[in-house]
């Protein structure tokens with residue numbers, strides 16, 4: 287019995303575009319039963335997964351699985367910080383940035399099967415104004431789009447692109463000062479992304495060279511976005527060659543302070559958090575354990 291792997295699934299019933307999918311039935315069908323004991327718990331409101339994850343870790347589960355998109359992954363990951371449980375992911379969001387970065391299968395049956403024979407690794411955790419993120423955080427246009435997306439009524443890549451194109455015509459850059467490694471840079475911010483993982487989700491590679499366990503954040507700064515450059519950014523995101531395109535400037539660091547001339551929106555893992563004029567961003571190396579597919583490695 288001591289060899290039994292204990293897994294707790296925390297399901298956000300509202301995530302993704304396929305809400306009719308019966309996740310508990312899929313888990314019962316595809317999780318190999320012999321060496322695994324599991325429970326399924328549902329979230330009831332935004333923020334609930336943080337509490338449920340903490341409780342599941344206290345209950346002694348070895349893996350606590352976020353069943354949802356990057357917002358749910360963020361909540362479960364936050365709840366597991368400082369505990370002995372590892373984060374697992376069943377990707378059910380519209381973007382699934384962290385799942386894609388960690389090469390978790392996007393097909394649920396395969397992702398469920400792989401959880402029975404996991405490998406464990408540790409990943410860095412970013413903080414922006416003390417709010418943890420695991421995939422990306424950002425200021426400016428990407429946060430503004432997240433804010434508009436949250437109230438758009440429908441989800442998915444199509445809605446996201448539609449919102450981004452509409453807001454692109456209105457959004458203006460803001461002067462900022464960026465301080466890192468003792469140097470201060472005065473520039474404009476159309477958007478400034480802090481990447482722990484390589485992509486936003488949907489294989490949109492904001493920082494294709496980002497290593498999630500190197501103790502560094504990859505900063506991607508776009509100071510202005512005239513139409514020609516916007517096209518290059520779009521192509522660079524899709525092809526994973528934004529750094530080589532010259533349309534964005536990159537830095538790596540473990541700590542950075544940003545002061546903005548006016549309040550700017552910011553997001554963590556794609557969810558808009560609020561507006562601020564000052565941002566302290568830092569990285570805690572290897573602060574979270576994750577369960578990743580074991581067989582194919």
Ligand SMILES: Nc1ncnc2c1ncn2[C@@H]1O[C@H](COP(=O)(O)OP(=O)(O)OP(=O)(O)O)[C@@H](O)[C@H]1O
Nearest residue numbers: 301302329330331332354355356357358379380381
């Ligand atoms: N039971 C619930 N009711 C309402 N909101 C919830 C519930 N459980 C979780 N949430 C909130 O829903 C938000 C969005 O969820 P999530 O990111 O998992 O799905 P998604 O937005 O469809 O996927 P993606 O982030 O990939 O677009 C989360 O940030 C979380 O706070």
